[in-house]
Structures are given as structure tokens and as C-alpha cells.
Amino acid sequence: MTTSTQHVAAPGTRRAGRLMKRQAAWKPSLLPFFITGIAAYVVSSWLYYDENTLMGWAVTILWTLPVASSVVGIAGAVLTRRRIKRQRDWAPPEPVTQDRLIVLVPTIGRHDTYPALERSVLSYCEFMPAWFGDLRIEVLTEEGCEAAERIDALAATHPLIRVVTVPKAYKTPNGTRFKARANHYSHELRIAEGEALDDVWVLHMDDDTGVGPDTAQQVARFINAQRRAGDDAKHLAQGMLTYPRENAVNRLTWLADAIRPADDIARFAVLTGGGTRSSASTASCC
Numbered sequence: 001m002t003t004s005t006q007h008v009a010a011p012g013t014r015r016a017g018r019l020m021k022r023q024a025a026w027k028p029s030l031l032p033f034f035i036t037g038i039a040a041y042v043v044s045s046w047l048y049y050d051e052n053t054l055m056g057w058a059v060t061i062l063w064t065l066p067v068a069s070s071v072v073g074i075a076g077a078v079l080t081r082r083r084i085k086r087q088r089d090w091a092p093p094e095p096v097t098q099d100r101l102i103v104l105v106p107t108i109g110r111h112d113t114y115p116a117l118e119r120s121v122l123s124y125c126e127f128m129p130a131w132f133g134d135l136r137i138e139v140l141t142e143e144g145c146e147a148a149e150r151i152d153a154l155a156a157t158h159p160l161i162r163v164v165t166v167p168k169a170y171k172t173p174n175g176t177r178f179k180a181r182a183n184h185y186s187h188e189l190r191i192a193e194g195e196a197l198d199d200v201w202v203l204h205m206d207d208d209t210g211v212g213p214d215t216a217q218q219v220a221r222f223i224n225a226q227r228r229a230g231d232d233a234k235h236l237a238q239g240m241l242t243y244p245r246e247n248a249v250n251r252l253t254w255l256a257d258a259i260r261p262a263d264d265i266a267r268f269a270v271l272t273g274g275g276t277r278s279s280a281s282t283a284s285c286c
Helices: 014-025 031-047 054-064 066-087 114-127 148-156 178-192 213-232 251-257 259-265 267-271
Strands: 002-005 096-106 132-142 161-166 200-204 240-242
Touching: 054 066, 066 259, 066 267, 096 114, 096 178, 096 213, 114 132, 114 148, 114 213, 132 148, 132 178, 148 161, 161 178, 178 200, 200 213, 240 259, 251 259, 259 267
Parallel strands: 002 240, 096 132, 096 200, 132 161
Antiparallel strands: none
């Protein structure tokens, strides 16, 4: 499953067309890594001197520590490659006909963040219904947020969208703040409405993260697979966040964003990618 963050110029404009054409022609390469590695080795060899000092021991230990993280990353990349290869033999995904999917989108509700929220929510409305017969998109807002009227107007344009407002006075038992507080309110609301069930899934999204048809297909595949798994079913999954190169404003911001999907296919694949059984009554897919 992949999700894509879209921060681009308005589609259809001449500038957007030039931007997408230029970015599509540019592809990342391994050459810069080799050049940087060779340059670092040459400079380090030039500065090296054979004298054992306390500072030398400390620096050696500190510079060696990242090796563990690098090994984990390499192992994760190998595992991800093998898993993707196995997935090529999978049967085509099928629509979900028995379970319910709730797409949960918490937002701070400011005017400057609303355009990204609108693009994201409309992407859910476009791609998810073909795969989920029982679907609801919940936009989670804070009471009194400045873009409340615009968000309500957006919800009025599509029957799948529901706005859930977190009261200002609401507090979690442990005083959780920000998005976690809003998500906990939504969880308690699902319990109160009788939706904390094994056949109700929650797709947690950010208000600036859109989806494509591949996301909808893979979420449907995961849910159907868990229904067939019986006692071995999983209750939680984490998708890969991607930043399409053709949507980036410039290469520097794309490179900065690329750190996240690199973690998804490397470290997270090793540390959280194996899957374990859970006894939780409410299933979530994030």
C-alpha cells in the first residue's frame, strides 16, 4: 500500500506542465553517492595520522555507531525487494463487500492548510468507493477552527464525507494533546456509536496526504486477506508514504521528503514488517 503527498502547482497551468515534464525527465542516480564516498575516503585518508589518543577512541566509537542503523536499512531493503517479488504472483485484489472502512482525516482546520485537505479528501472520494461498498470519510476538526465553514461546505458536496468536531473542553484520561487527542476522541465516538467491531477498519490519513488507485487496491487486498486468515489475522498495518518526483516543487524538497519512504522500505521493514497477532477488538489500518 502506498500513499502520496501532493504539493504541486494547480493542475492544468502552463507552469505545472513544465514542472512535471522537467521532473519526470530527471531520475535519481547512485553516482552522487559513489562520488561523495570516494571524496570522503580521500579526505579522511589525507587527514589521518597514526597516533592513539583518548579523543581518537571516542571519535572512532561515535563514527562506528551508525553502522548498526545502516545494516538494518540494508536488511530491510533486501526484505522489501523479496516481498515485492512475491507479490507479483498474487491474484488481483477484490473489492471489500463485507467490512466497513472509515477514512479518518484529522486537521488543524486553518485556511492555509485547507487546500491540501480538500485535495486529499477529494482523492479519497475518487478512488476509494470502487473498492469499498461501505465507506465513510471522516474529517476530524477542532471546535472553532478558522476554516470550519469551508470544511462544512466541502462535506456538503459529497455524501461520503462527515465532519466530526472535537469539543474544546475534551480531555483524554492521560492528557494527550494535538492529533493524538483528536484521534482518541474519534475512537471513543466509534465505541459510543457501536462501530468498535472486528469488521470495521480505520484508515488513518494526514490532511495533506492523498491517495491513488494503488492505495485503494492494496487496502482492499489487506482487509480481504485478514478475513480469510481467521485466527492468524492481523489488526494493524502500516503503508508506505511516497512523494512522487513529478509532484515536487524542486529537487531539494523532494530529496528531503525521500527520507520517509526510505525508512518505510528499510528500517520499518525490519523492525515492524514481520507482523504479529493482536487481541485488540478494534482493527485499524494506517
